Amino acid sequence: MYNQHPNIILNGNSDTIIWKYLDLSKFLDLLLSQRMFMSRSDKFEDQYEGTFSEPTFEEIKKIATNNPKFLDYYKTHRENVVVSSWHTNEYESFAMWQIFTKNNEGLAIQSTLGRLQEALSAERHFEQFIGEVNYIDYKKEHIPFDDTFFPFLFKRKSFQYEKEIRVLTDVSHKNLTINDGLKIQVDINTLIEKIYIHPKSENWYKKLVIELVHRLGFHFDVEKSDLESDILI
Template sequence: MEQERLDTFDNTLFSPPSDRSVKVWRYMDFTKFVALLNSGSLHLTRCDQFDDQFEGAFPEEDSQGQRDNYKDALINKARLMPDQLAQVLDTVWKKYQRQYMFINCWHMNSHESAALWNVYGATKEAIAIQTTYDRLRSVLPASYQIGAVRYIDHETYLNEEKEGFFSVMFKRKSFEHERELRVCYVDAYEFQQDVRNPAEFFCPTNARLVETVPVDLNTLVESVRIAPQTPDWFVKLVKDAVLRFGYNLPVSQSGRDDYPRL
């Protein structure tokens, strides 16, 4: 990808928030928390593994434009007949959107989210790790982009800036309450290698489901919060797990239920 193109992405989708110290949260169950401690890595999930089938999908106007970008290359390299071209182009671009993009999701909020505690805390054994934009950016390689999700109407939105390689940064307006910050990694090199080999590229699926990136958890994590109404034994278990894996992370229980419900 040309440097000018990368600079355009950095200045639009991946520009830092106005407050770089804004708090960001990642909610999870205890099993995933232990996996995080054990691996010392963030796991980015492949785009097509999420429940929302719009993940990584382009607005239709952009999707057609991106397919056109591959048209000449496929005609020349694969020697496709005109009647084969439309189907192949559609397969190529959908596969690129869905199987070569990996994301890791965070919630931007100055306070804990009652809604997210309810989602992850059904068993009262949920955990949230809290960091800031700056801390998150500092532990990731430059090839991993970070930006706030844009919430759009897929039927009417026209992406004039053609940020086509990062369609994962757009979600439907019905998710606007999530206030999501995303870490995004696009395996453009692997895609370019695979697309040159049609026999391999048109296999049913790319086998890799997760991209893993090692991070310094002591630098990343500002605090660990445990779900409200969690029993004392679970609070102790979380603190013991942090120490056992050799980390120095502040652990406390959420104080959300200390306040009267209005």
């Protein structure tokens, strides 16, 4: 279930191109389960995920002086918010291939913001919200805390290259224990517009991915990355 959150800003329109770079095992899990994995926010490699900048933290500490539970809530809340990260870019990103795939055998899902929003409507139990990540100086700039999702839509400026859009779900009211993350239902044919194979992959790997996609009954295009096209001289 997808609804636009009244406080979350999303500047992109429905035609905005988005990408997810992943390895073959995660891609197959997506196709076989027809569910999208969302990672628990405190399990990300960046230890600052879901935390506050220094000016905001000082403000929260003052409030927590008379209300200790206020600070405890924000600490435990990270365990109840799950995230799916997408990269916005008109074109493929060499940096994203390098960071999110290994052994020249990854692939990239190309979609659009509109497709993502529509695909999420297949989920009936958990509500998702989509927002853009803001990149700030955590030593100087303020993160608002009047909305419980806001800490998860800010990252340090050193991550600006990610140009990230996030799908967010809060499971606090579900009384669930989330381990590494949560899988939510998605419409795969709506979600995926095209698949790109790693630019340095072998031809057999592309054929394998095409065969797997077709055997599983999906019909989206599978192409070799544009980054490995022939050199003209």
